[in-house]
Amino acid sequence: VVEMSKVSKTFGDGTSIIRALDGVDLKIEKGEFVAIVGPSGSGKSTMMNLIGCLDRPSNGVVKIAGEDLSMLNDKKLTELRNYAIGFIFQSFFLLPKTTALENVATPLLYRGVHSKEAKKKALSMLKKLGMSDRATHGPTELSGGQQQRVAIARALVTEPSLILADEPTGALDSATGKQVMDLLTELNQEGITIVLITHDLDVAKRAKRRISLKDGKIISDTKGAA
Amino acid sequence: VVEMSKVSKTFGDGTSIIRALDGVDLKIEKGEFVAIVGPSGSGKSTMMNLIGCLDRPSNGVVKIAGEDLSMLNDKKLTELRNYAIGFIFQSFFLLPKTTALENVATPLLYRGVHSKEAKKKALSMLKKLGMSDRATHGPTELSGGQQQRVAIARALVTEPSLILADEPTGALDSATGKQVMDLLTELNQEGITIVLITHDLDVAKRAKRRISLKDGKIISDTKGAA
Numbered sequence A, B: 001v002v003e004m005s006k007v008s009k010t011f012g013d014g015t016s017i018i019r020a021l022d023g024v025d026l027k028i029e030k031g032e033f034v035a036i037v038g039p040s041g042s043g044k045s046t047m048m049n050l051i052g053c054l055d056r057p058s059n060g061v062v063k064i065a066g067e068d069l070s071m072l073n074d075k076k077l078t079e080l081r082n083y084a085i086g087f088i089f090q091s092f093f094l095l096p097k098t099t100a101l102e103n104v105a106t107p108l109l110y111r112g113v114h115s116k117e118a119k120k121k122a123l124s125m126l127k128k129l130g131m132s133d134r135a136t137h138g139p140t141e142l143s144g145g146q147q148q149r150v151a152i153a154r155a156l157v158t159e160p161s162l163i164l165a166d167e168p169t170g171a172l173d174s175a176t177g178k179q180v181m182d183l184l185t186e187l188n189q190e191g192i193t194i195v196l197i198t199h200d201l202d203v204a205k206r207a208k209r210r211i212s213l214k215d216g217k218i219i220s221d222t223k224g225a226a
């Protein structure tokens, strides 16, 4: 469902070129549960932005569900992003003057779901993440870990077939982090493909495959928790 | 150097009162290295904001270096914040359209340090955090962990006597996180007081005292890594 061939991504130009990704080849099948690990700055979030159709590679081809992303126009890319993919961002990106409930309901409203049904589904997802009692609060009224859980709820509420999670437990204590991992594991068992970036080795162990990045390159790709 | 007596902090009013902190008594002596742990939403960042003079309690007294913060006017509070305290924020709060170097130099400029000297000290601190090669880049051009390291550099560049670190390794891989903890341990050995919030038990073990929060209350306070 995800395929990258000879993918590179560089930033900057002339004197200061940064090779965020450098010749990456990668295949992820439907239903896999993959952890991406590596040092700070090694290219993990950059890779995930390419998979999530939020950025385009400088070189190489990225395919999602067999479709070469460079062949899709913006309308089709947006459709893919909104209907097939749930993205949990490293820095959350919650709408600031908006309640937790509205933040989570937003992707459903974009799909044309009626407001009443969207809010019902949003509340149910917030409940799964222990956040239903704070549904009427905005991001500035929530702790770091509470904001993270709202971001997770928003990514999952549309029941995507591909979940991209960038450090989904970074701001959570171990008990709350385990609840999130239990939820992701449950979704994976239902057939949903999960690609997860983490610095936490206990989290990485719960995936079935581990890809290690270093300086924009894949240095190891092992199946079975190690 | 930090003293809290019967401190409470509530948000909201009428129907939805949130007791972020509820009757907290705490004494931290000069030179201590304290870890604050607890579930997401238990009041850790709220407590740190009160210690860091960024917020006032709803009840009780907060004293820094023997001074009751409620007795200080805004000018004296700002002076305390800028000269004695280094704050590493959970969400970094870097200036957006500003380079890493300028972000780190800013607290020195506020103290009246000349621009040339401020930049020299800023670059040296960025170097300690492995970020000197990215000094001319702004936050949007940096990875999550790189932004975190710039935020750490900024908090340390003024050589504060009290460091308040809210999840300082949250976005870092374990090797980079260890470098940051080595640096904090070194500063503590020089006599600097460190109060650190973390969800990472390996990080908490490096402190000499652990305070656990739950629902805004201190439920345990143990000396010696456990």
Ligand SMILES: Nc1ncnc2c1ncn2[C@@H]1O[C@H](COP(=O)(O)OP(=O)(O)OP(=O)(O)O)[C@@H](O)[C@H]1O
Binding pocket: A140, A141, A142, A143, A144, A145, A146, A171, A172, A173, B011, B012, B018, B019, B020, B038, B039, B040, B041, B042, B043, B044, B045, B046, B047, B090
């Ligand atoms: N401005 C605010 N308005 C309403 N509630 C708030 C506000 N700021 C914090 N809170 C609430 O106070 C409680 C404690 O928040 P705090 O940020 O201190 O938690 P924390 O322990 O740092 O959590 P985390 O580990 O998730 O960062 C939480 O329930 C939070 O939602």
Ligand SMILES: Nc1ncnc2c1ncn2[C@@H]1O[C@H](COP(=O)(O)OP(=O)(O)OP(=O)(O)O)[C@@H](O)[C@H]1O
Binding pocket: A011, A012, A018, A019, A020, A038, A039, A040, A041, A042, A043, A044, A045, A046, A047, A090, B140, B141, B142, B143, B144, B145, B146, B171, B172, B173
């Ligand atoms: N817009 C940009 N301009 C310049 N460099 C960039 C930009 N975005 C990312 N980079 C650089 O690309 C490299 C990879 O960044 P990326 O965010 O993918 O790292 P990461 O592995 O997610 O790191 P972390 O674990 O710290 O989040 C880093 O050196 C980063 O500074």
Ligand SMILES: [Mg+2]
Binding pocket: A044, A045, A046, A090, A166, B143, B144, B145
């Ligand atoms: Mg990242």
Ligand SMILES: [Mg+2]
Binding pocket: A143, A144, A145, B044, B045, B046, B090, B166
């Ligand atoms: Mg917090």
